[in-house]
Amino acid sequence: MPLLTLALLAACTGGDAAPEQVRPVLVARPQPATAAATAFAGDVRAREESALSFRVGGKLVERSVDVGDRVRAGDVLARLDPGDLQAQSRAAQAQLAAAEAELGRARADQARYAQLGEGQLVSRSTIDAQNAAAMAAQGQVNAARANLDVARNQAAYTRLTAPADGVIAARQAEAGQVVAAGQAVFTLAADGPREVLFAVPEGAIEEINVGDPVQVSLWSDEARRLPGRIREIAPAADPASRTFAARATVDAPPEALDLGQSARVFLAGAGNGRLSVPLSALVREGGTASVFVVDAKDATLQLRPVRIGPYGADRVVVTDGLAATDWVVTAGGHLLRAGQKVAPVDRDNRPVRP
Template sequence: MRSRPPAAVRRVVFALSGLSLLVLAACSDKSAHEEAARPVLVIHPVAADHAATAFAGEVRAREESPLSFRVGGKLIERRVDVGDHVRRGQVLAVLDPGDLQAQARAAQAQLAAAEAELGRARADQARFSKLANDQLVSRSTLDAQNAAATAAQGQVNAARAELEVARNQAEYSQLRALRDGVIAARQAEAGQVVAAGQTVFSLAADGVREVAFALPEGMVSSIRAGQPVQVESWSRTGERWNGRIREISPAADPASRTFAARVTVDAPAGALELGQSARVFLPTPGNGGLSVPIAAVQRDNGRTAVFVVDMKTSTLALKPVEIGAFGEDRVPVRGGLVAGDWVVAAGGHLLRAGQKVQPVDRDNRPVTAAASAMAR
């Protein structure tokens, strides 16, 4: 027969049991605290035109002309600088005209000599013609004199053409603007010796402004001239203008392996300045009509999914979705979501399916089931 434990032992057992209950209660309180609803930012999927692929570009003039002298020489004067607005025919730079003017004077002297020789040849021609009529000289002698006069006339014509070329070259010592525009770049400075055809200035003509950007090899086959796009200036973030792709280069750049493209923009006058940075947004094709932020996309055992809040129970569900090509900050959703779903926009890596949450909007206001029903 087993004897009862002493009273002291029973008191110790009771004390340990009470302590265990206190520890369990504390753990239960801690677990309940950990399971408190966590605030999460929720959004509705939006139209997929917000999921456009963005490319960095630069504002350029439609007509950009490299300006150069038609003759070589020493640049003695530069009259404009980068950013200056110029008018058609305005003198931009001047070469030393000394040698060119000397060549023009030499051509003038050669013309005078040729004209003098022509005068002598014609006088001889007239004299020999009279003698031939009196049969005082032979017919062959007259023919030789006629040929000499014809040759002298040719020499005069050649000298006159050379003088015209020399005078033109003397005028070419002044570089003039071909049209109204802005000096976009300068490649030479006063005192420099430049060759004929060497670019001295780059002129951006007044008129239409475009955005130049580069298309990667993987996308050029799906983009075509005339396709609508949107353009946003870095200096005016959030303000977009409609545009169209005007041209795409048929050949890739040998260094970057990208294809140069140009976009015409329906922007108000003065909104785009030369050299500004801009972004070109190309709508992602085949996107299913909806998109979500990239941060909302999660990976679940190799699948793509997003956290969706059940507004009736305020719990999370991990919903598999089919997505398209990633845009700048959004991704198109081709299937798995509807416009009324409340999607967790960020922080999904800290959440789990079935977790209790408190959905809030971007203004940190609670989103309730009633408010969600009214919004629909």
């Protein structure tokens, strides 16, 4: 019986392992990067967007406009409760009246002591003291008058007016809310030139510069391309998205672009000899972008790190790591591993010989 058991174990372990099945994979060569692969999504904005706020704090008692309303310069947009500020203005007025009364008394004393001094009935130091008191009273009047001007200005600041013609693009406060000085209440998109605000990824920021020509296409009319130029590029990346905000001017009348419209910005002359691969070819390995490339010698897979540029609708630009003659696996990369033997095929299911 022990001999039979040993024979069975030898039969189970002594056989050769089953060969690994060769997996077919869909492959394609990298294609030249085109303008379609370097399109950046954005939206139409006004060149001048102002966050409107009160210069004083208080309770918002009236809101006269809403999002989308068109306003003219000087229109009243909202009001604060003016009660406290009006009371401060009246207090400043009373302080000014008291200071003026004190100034009148000091000047009268100054004149009387000046007459007594001519008859040498008072000392010179007494006359100097009266002169100084009159000057101090004049200073108190000047200070009280300045305080009154400030109080009157603050009472006028309870009205929020539009600084220019435009459209209310956003509302950040409601009636009944207590707002602080400088807290945004509305965002005003001023009339005038329109721009497209778009985000540029870190891999493409070195490829664009202020003044570069672009073409802008609206999602509502993709067949038409509007010429434009890059006006500004943010010097620092957004901490959340790690992209750089950029603005492109559009050579079109303002009425041709509606605020908030979705648009795409195409870089003129995009490509510059670079390659692109389908988005489905990218594999994230340890936070690094990679692609599977078929080895020409033995039809095995190599996981090759690449540097990527801007994303397109279905492709991504590869700035480094690939050659035009490479065969790249375009689908199913998450099911593959480096060193695996494969049978590459093209889109027509024809075998490919690397």
